[in-house]
Amino acid sequence: MLTLTLLVLLGSMALALLRAVKGPTVYDRILAANAFSTKTVLLITALGFLVGEAEYYVDIALMYTLVGFIATVAVLKVSEFGNLGQSGAVRSTPAERPNK
Amino acid sequence: MIDIMSIASGMFLLVGSVFTLIGSIGIVRMPDVFTRLHAAGITDTLGAAGVLLGLALKAGFSLLLVKLLLMLVFLLLLNPTACHALARAALHGLRRPWMD
Amino acid sequence: MKDNAVLRVVTKIIVPVILVFSLYVQFHGDYGPGGGFQAGVIFAAGFILYALVFGVEAIERVFSAATLRIMTALGLLLFAGVGFWSLIGGERYLDYDAFAQEPLVGQHVGIFLVELGVGITVAAVMITVFVAFAGRTSD
Amino acid sequence: MTPSNTRSVLLGTLLSALWLMLSGHWDVRLLLLGLLSVAVTVWMARRMGIDDAEGLPVQQLPRLIAYLPWLARAVVASNIDVARRIVTPSLPIEPVTVRVHADQKTAVGRVVYANSITLTPGTITLEVEENSIEVHALTGEGARDLCTNEMGRRVTACEAH
Incomplete structure (x- = not known):
């Protein structure tokens, strides 16, 4: 069953990759990249059980979970503002009350 | 007892694999980025939960189990956040969503 | 992106978790995958997430440019200092046996200090590079 | 204690629990390093200003x-x-x-x-x-x-x- 899961995950990653290649918009590609990173996390964990070193692999997967999220936020920020630094209060949106 | 655990673990892995695959098919099939996000949500919730809980049953009572559950918590906290940020960016940057 | 309530709240929750995780990676180099370089990168990634959501100038609240420069130098100094300490002790450069009577204890202490130096430098340099890049605007 | 100090103590407790979940080593050296790590993180969280009611929804x-x-x-x-x-x-x-x-x-x-x-x-x-x-x-x-x-x-x- 573990092997089947690994194969399914690899297949799903291929499908996500297909979406990343086809696009058509930048958001589709970010979506595909995010889905790909989620599946990578699952793949790393399952692989750890297959090779019998799950304690090591699960740490790597945990790190990948956190870093994958940061990567998605970073790419979104670049696509929305054109740079990484802006605090974001500049663009006018229906106002959420500021923090303090 | 061991048998029941491994059967339950196999069931969870199967459910996780099936939903991961369906989510990925959805990412390819759906007509626009917003509907694709719904499909990606399937992989992120039941797909990830199935695979990780299946592996957690394999791990038994150990630190590994705790880390797998921690990873599930992170995924269920961070993925909807990334998903929402992506949907919001797409709404601002793109155009109105696809309607029937 | 501070005006995005969901992103703001989740970032506030997850940044301390990322920092503790990076320090866990830093100090468990002998037991699992990890060590100074990886820990430094994850540590910096936590701050990068913070800066992405709250703006790059928010980093100033924690690390000023001068602090970052000092941290970069301090980490490097720690690394080099460990090396020269062994030279002074009559061993080869970075030979950790010089750190204690017992060679094994000496190796533990030496590796710990070197990894700490690497971690501090990598984190400081990563944050500096991010600030330098993010501070530039395209328009 | 001021509310912000109470929240720092709570954040420290939660992060200590996280450290124990990650580490799983109970020898003195790693427990002390854990304490140090948690202290550094709480201090940074205070300086970042992210340990407010939004970042730490204790009551809920x-x-x-x-x-x-x-x-x-x-x-x-x-x-x-x-x-x-x-x-x-x-x-x-x-x-x-x-x-x-x-x-x-x-x-x-x-x-x-x-x-x-x-x-x-x-x-x-x-x-x-x-x-x-x-x-x-x-x-x-x-x-x-x-x-x-x-x-x-x-x-x-x-x-x-």
Whole structure:
């Protein structure tokens, strides 16, 4: 069953990759990249059980979970503002009350 | 007892694999980025939960189990956040969503 | 992106978790995958997430440019200092046996200090590079 | 103790628990390093200003945990529904956007509600505003379910204290 899961995950990653290649918009590609990173996390964990070193692999997967999220936020920020630094209060949106 | 655990673990892995695959098919099939996000949500919730809980049953009572559950918590906290940020960016940057 | 309530709240929750995780990676180099370089990168990634959501100038609240420069130098100094300490002790450069009577204890202490130096430098340099890049605007 | 000090102690306790979950080593050296790590992190969190009521929703936490089983059942049910639609060859979807009322008083409450909506496949939060949330739903049915506001009421119940 573990092997089947690994194969399914690899297949799903291929499908996500297909979406990343086809696009058509930048958001589709970010979506595909995010889905790909989620599946990578699952793949790393399952692989750890297959090779019998799950304690090591699960740490790597945990790190990948956190870093994958940061990567998605970073790419979104670049696509929305054109740079990484802006605090974001500049663009006018229906106002959420500021923090303090 | 061991048998029941491994059967339950196999069931969870199967459910996780099936939903991961369906989510990925959805990412390819759906007509626009917003509907694709719904499909990606399937992989992120039941797909990830199935695979990780299946592996957690394999791990038994150990630190590994705790880390797998921690990873599930992170995924269920961070993925909807990334998903929402992506949907919001797409709404601002793109155009109105696809309607029937 | 501070005006995005969901992103703001989740970032506030997850940044301390990322920092503790990076320090866990830093100090468990002998037991699992990890060590100074990886820990430094994850540590910096936590701050990068913070800066992405709250703006790059928010980093100033924690690390000023001068602090970052000092941290970069301090980490490097720690690394080099460990090396020269062994030279002074009559061993080869970075030979950790010089750190204690017992060679094994000496190796533990030496590796710990070197990894700490690497971690501090990598984190400081990563944050500096991010600030330098993010501070530039395209328009 | 001032509220901010209380919150720092709480954050430190939670992060210590996290360290023990990650480390699993109980020798003195690593426990001391853990204490040091937690102290450094709490100090940085204070300087960042992220250990406020939003970053550490202490009062709501127990009720939120009690809310999770209901959420889990809703997530599973909508997962099965959306999965069935995806594998149906004719792809029976009719996407709509609706604005649902959000009567949560705190930002954390709204964020929990917004993330619950996103977490159930078939509905995605597009925009969170002061007292409403804009939602993209895969089907009119899903949008109608949301408008009954059962989930919203349950989240609001979490923040009462």
